[in-house]
């Protein structure tokens with residue numbers, strides 16, 4: 001929601017997609033979510049820039065291995081820097097800091113752990129078992145919010161004034177609460 005409020009262009013484009021798919025249904029359903037391609041790109045882009053866990057939980061290597069010339073000994077403690085991977089220009093080109101869902105157009109990269117440039121749920125046998133539930137909930141809530149309401153920042157605040165500071169803990173919440181003013185949308 002923070003990135004949508006900071007990027008009115010993206011918000012409008014999403015509302016248009018939702019309008020086309022959900023139409024005049026009052027409530028968004030799971031069957032709608034599967035048809036919302038732009039929403040999916042927005043969720044990927046949000047997970048790239050704002051992964052729930054910046055450093056993935058520690059894992060232990062099971063055998064000696066060499067990866068990209070680095071010798072990793074058996075029983076080493078491995079901590080992947082999820083935040084850094086999502087902002088590495090070698091993976092994402094120079095505009096890494098920009099919130100640009102369109103970067104996923106025509107791309108097969110997803111967040112299921114098969115593409116190492118985007119691993120918000122980690123990868124392999126200990127990756128998150130709740131990802132389907134998690135993403136469907138995020139998508140249902142965001143879609144319902146933008147379908148039912150138009151959103152503005154309060155007190156005439158402009159999008160680039162929104163404080164995006166995050167607290168670096170085991171998970172990374174906003175440092176300050178997001179305040180936004182809803183206006184009920186009239187469905188056509």
Ligand code: HEM
Pocket residue numbers: 052053056057120121122123125126127128129130131133134135138
């Ligand atoms: C979008 C939402 C979610 C994100 C981004 C997320 C992210 C993660 C991450 C990064 C891990 C650590 C994986 C590792 O050890 O390398 C994890 C583990 C786990 N998650 Fe999630 N998660 C989400 C939703 C959920 C939900 C909804 C549930 C349960 C209903 C859940 C249950 C678990 C469990 C049980 C583990 C431990 C797996 C294991 O150690 O084998 N997660 N998750």
